[in-house]
């Protein structure tokens with residue numbers, strides 16, 4: 001596709017918003033989390049903005065703070081299959097774990113979603129950092145970070161082989177000869193590995209995109225190595241331009257090291273915009289949300305990020321010492337995110353209460369309160385400075401915050417020639433400007 | 446619901462039709478198996494006929510005859526999620542295996558489908574008889590029939606606990622008090638069993654139906670015991686009225702033995718109607734389909750039914766001796782179906798070719814060629830004679846054969862006061878006249 005957009009925008013669809021207290025805000029709809037119409041309306045706003053994709057996270061467990069935090073949304077693969085029929089062009093990215101499922105099951109559900117949506121499916125590959133999830137799948141405790149990534153690597157290999165197992169032109173449905181499919185073009189994969197033995201072929205034809213787009217969000221050393229090898233889009237949490245540039249350069253060069261075109265990986269840092277018609281108004285809007293937070297909720301989230309470490313022993317209104325935190329390298333959950341948090345503490349030296357407010361908006365992702373032009377400036381700067389290929393937009397509130405972004409920021413990006421005014425392609429690969437992979441089993445002509 | 450229909454109709458949605466050679470017939474669309482619009486159109490015909498439900502089977506592997514048999518349709522849970530938005534009232538039943546998946550994953554996908562469809566989800570619980578499926582999930586061979594049913598029993602217990610884990614009124618989303626959910630009404634299930642350890646709760650609220658409707662199709666002794674305990678609708682393959690009556694009486698009395706209301710299980714034998722305006726024309730239509738069959742395909746299917754036994758050693762045009770078949774009790778795949786086939790052989794003494802043609806239509810299910818009135822008579826007789834509560838309609842061709850049934854047979858059933866003219870309820874439970882279960886965790890008031 002020549003006419004792909006200069007920048008790419010994904011919307012990370014939350015429950016009621018990415019701000020922890022969003023459900024208490026009048027711009028959200030906490031009573032609609034199991035109502036399909038709510039997601040249809042949200043998707044319609046994003047599609048009206050011509051976003052490349054929308055994305056659903058997945059933890060495989062409820063959080064510990066269901067008393068005070070809106071949760072219990074629909075399951076991603078079923079929800080996106082339902083949204084496929086309610087949308088026309090926007091990409092549909094579901095999170096699914098490699099730790100708690102079988103590759104054959106997942107390969108065919110994503111292949112099916114890709115068929116249902118006419119080539120708009122993407123898979124956010126996660127290894128599930130949540131300790132709660134482990135308890136729902138027979139494990140007394142989470143597997144180690146390294147074990148999870150080792151399994152993930154083999155898992156993705158199996159899934160890609162399965163997607164390739166029917167060549168694109170395997171079906172002939174030729175009534176004259178009685179040949180439904182050309183069995184020379186449907187292949188057993190006979191995978192025999194450490195974690196999986198899978199015979200194949202898949203039980204449905206190759207997805208329209210060849211492979212649904214592979215997305216990843218690991219940022220630890222293992223996570224980056226994995227992403228550099230497989231990912232076609234990367235979600236990442238970055239606070240500072242310099243850190244984001246370093247991450248960008250590192251991942252792109254690692255990808256080149258695997259023989260890949262660095263343009264074949266789109267890097268999308270998280271950005272949670274809070275808009276106002278003046279900077280002062282934007283700040284007030286941010287404070288208004290932060291004032292709704294409940295410290296007990298923030299404390300639990302922070303504790304989860306550090307493998308259950310207890311922060312309640314520290315006074316809320318005193319600066320919290322950097323040395324008090326467990327070292328990120330020992331964290332078995334999401335290593336890179338604990339580092340982001342630690343960097344904030346070292347840089348800003350907040351009180352514990354201040355840190356909780358600071359994290360309530362983006363949980364380590366960049367929160368930016370400002371005018372539409374200031375948000376657009378930030379986006380443009382990061383893209384021009386090779387810190388990003390676009391952004392993972394994380395509205396503080398949904399639908400209100402998403403609609404504001406679409407109506408106020410997107411038009412500025414368009415006027416600056418940065419973002420598409422119309423979809424040029426039909427598939428998610430086309431939106432992101434990604435090559436469609438050939439089947440590994442296809443004979444070269 | 447007082448106004449439930451006297452009989453119940455499910456349509457078993459196939460690839461191109463239930464006749465093995467259906468894809469070679471002009472009434473089918475073999476090139477559309479991955480086209481969501483094809484399924485939307487099929488569902489619309491069934492909904493126009495006011496069917497209780499539509500149903501998708503699932504084998505977790507392609508059959509061995511992909512060269513000559515249309516296959517490779519969309520995955521059931523994603524497909525039904527997509528169809529939920531394209532339909533209004535019809536129930537949506539997906540097959541899913543208890544042998545090759547984790548109960549937590551399945552529980553939430555069905556719960557999600559139930560939310561998406563407004564209470565129209567059903568689960569056809571299977572243990573996967575296919576030997577090919579085992580190879581896609583790391584097993585050199587299938588688990589034994591008894592082991593599969595033992596695991597299925599524990600699996601269903603876990604899933605039902607998970608569906609109950611949020612009580613119906615657990616969510617409060619009360620902005621004034623800051624209470625999103627009442628944590629006294631969200632329960633860990635702490636299941637510790639032989640095959641599964643699952644902590645819970647589920648990560649989404651209770652399905653609108655409480656539990657999606659449980660459907661089952663096992664007919665062996667173990668299968669019946671399982672169905673009598675859990676199933677709310679049963680698919681079964683019966684050729685003869687007396688056999689169907691015996692099955693009906695047996696399952697209903699077994700259910701009573703579990704303390705259940707026998708009316709809480711709807712028994713739906715398979716019926717593959719082939720219509721004609723005269724009986725002679727119907728027979729010609731059947732012969733036309735049978736003439737399209739390829740003996741090699743039928744031989745492979747027959748062999749699969751008997752754990753790979755090789756039937757090619759017998760001459761095609763001689764009667765095949767009953768003694769030649771393996772005993773059903775030793776069959777590790779679908780025991781009951783092999784018995785149905787053996788009964789046909791004993792009763793009709795066909796040549797091998799004749800048997801293959803005989804099975805090409807319904808694979809052991811009843812195929813009935815006749816006028817619309819004759820089909821309606823059969824349905825009425827079996828229901829009045831307590832052999833069925835309705836039927837699992839298996840059109841020989843789709844869409845043609847399904848549309849014929851809806852346009853020609855359904856009106857007769859209506860005129861006779863047997864079948865609904867309009868949906869009275871909104872949920873699948875209401876269509877079938879089934880009680881909505883309370884959560885096991887709900888405090889009695």
Ligand SMILES: Cc1cc2nc3c(=O)[nH]c(=O)nc-3n(C[C@H](O)[C@H](O)[C@H](O)COP(=O)(O)O)c2cc1C
Pocket residue numbers: 012056057058059095125126127128129130216217218219220221222223224235236237270333334335336337392
């Ligand atoms: C935007 C974004 C979304 C994520 N969504 C999920 C998710 O839905 N489920 C999950 O288990 N992890 C999710 N993660 C966590 C990552 O998969 C990964 O565990 C985390 O970024 C830490 O990476 P690391 O384990 O390589 O340190 C997400 C991360 C980011 C940045």
Ligand SMILES: Cc1cc2nc3c(=O)[nH]c(=O)nc-3n(C[C@H](O)[C@H](O)[C@H](O)COP(=O)(O)O)c2cc1C
Pocket residue numbers: 457501502503504540570571572573574575661662663664665666667668669680681682715778779780781782837
């Ligand atoms: C109408 C009908 C549909 C069925 N669909 C499936 C299916 O989709 N997948 C599957 O593995 N088995 C399916 N079965 C097989 C049953 O689950 C069961 O294995 C079979 O009826 C034999 O029962 P038994 O194992 O108790 O003898 C189906 C059976 C019937 C009658």
